[in-house]
Amino acid sequence: MHIAIAGNIGSGKTTLTGLLAKQFKWEAHYEDVESNPYLNSFYEDMQRWSFNLQIYFLNSRFRQIIRIRESGKTIVQDRTIYEDAQIFAPNLHSMGLMTTRDFDNYKSLFDLMVSFIKPPDLLVYLRAEVPTLVRQIQKRGRDYENSIRIDYLTRLNERYEAWISSYDTGKLLIVDVDDKDFANNQADLEKIIDLINGELFGLFK
Numbered sequence: 001m002h003i004a005i006a007g008n009i010g011s012g013k014t015t016l017t018g019l020l021a022k023q024f025k026w027e028a029h030y031e032d033v034e035s036n037p038y039l040n041s042f043y044e045d046m047q048r049w050s051f052n053l054q055i056y057f058l059n060s061r062f063r064q065i066i067r068i069r070e071s072g073k074t075i076v077q078d079r080t081i082y083e084d085a086q087i088f089a090p091n092l093h094s095m096g097l098m099t100t101r102d103f104d105n106y107k108s109l110f111d112l113m114v115s116f117i118k119p120p121d122l123l124v125y126l127r128a129e130v131p132t133l134v135r136q137i138q139k140r141g142r143d144y145e146n147s148i149r150i151d152y153l154t155r156l157n158e159r160y161e162a163w164i165s166s167y168d169t170g171k172l173l174i175v176d177v178d179d180k181d182f183a184n185n186q187a188d189l190e191k192i193i194d195l196i197n198g199e200l201f202g203l204f205k
Contacts, residue, residue, distance in 0.1 A: 001200070002068050002118075004077045006164075006167050007126030007177075008156050009148065017078040018139035029068060032060045043148070044156045049059065051102040055083050060107070062113045069071055069118065080120065085110040086163040091155050119169040124192075127164075128166045132155055132178045163197070173199050174179045 003026070005013045014030060021028035038056050042049040059080040068075045083192065093103040128136075130153050137148060164174065175192055182189040 001074045001122070002065075002077065002120045003075070003122045003124065003200075004080045004120035005124050005126065006080050006083055006160075008133055008153065008160055010133035010140075010153075011126040011128045012079050012136065012177055012183065013126060015122075017076050017183065019189055020076045020193075020196070023189075026074045026076045027071070028076050028078070031099070032057075034199070036060075046092065046097045051099040052108065054084060054089045054092070054098070054106055055109075057088075058110060058113065062117070065117050077120070081110075081114065081118075081124065082163070083118070083160075085114075087156055087159045091152075091159055094153075095155070110131075114199060119188055122171045122173060122196070122197065123167065124173045124175060125160075125164050125167075126175055126177050127160075128157075128177045130157060134156075171199055 003020070005017050005020075007013050017028050017030065020026060036053075036056060038049055038053040042053040058081065061079070064077065065081060068077065089098065089103060089106050089110075092098040093100065098106075130150060133153050134150065164172070175193055175195065180188040180191070182192055186205065
């Protein structure tokens, strides 16, 4: 099976991916952040590097999905290929940080790629308000995230909500994380595990 964790920057995707992999003995596939050659440059000059960054993520996630399907294992994935195309690239375009020419090129490539892949068996969306996102981003202290603006996170959140409200390509589980601390509170984590069990196996519903 393929379980994917979706959510805005700072919503807890990477943390939950690791915890679920440990709990269920699944294999975790993480977003390529540390070795991404464009991320620092992007946050320094979004307009110059937006297209390069989005193409890098698109290529990376497409390869990741191919490996997931070929592995024959149950994989939990940190962020999906759909978020790049439904959230991040359109947001950059609407903010004037990606040209229409580049966006159309990007979207055409995405449409071709998704015609060759299947959606995840379960999409878990971590819903968080902007103050929660800001708190989590500050807590992890990544240098390149210091310049992320509140209005940027707000725009992304709006696009996430619009995408999730119309998501119909597979099973969807929405988890509100504003009042949860699944990283440090076992009871909160177990609630999420019960919900996932219910969606995948019909248990604890």
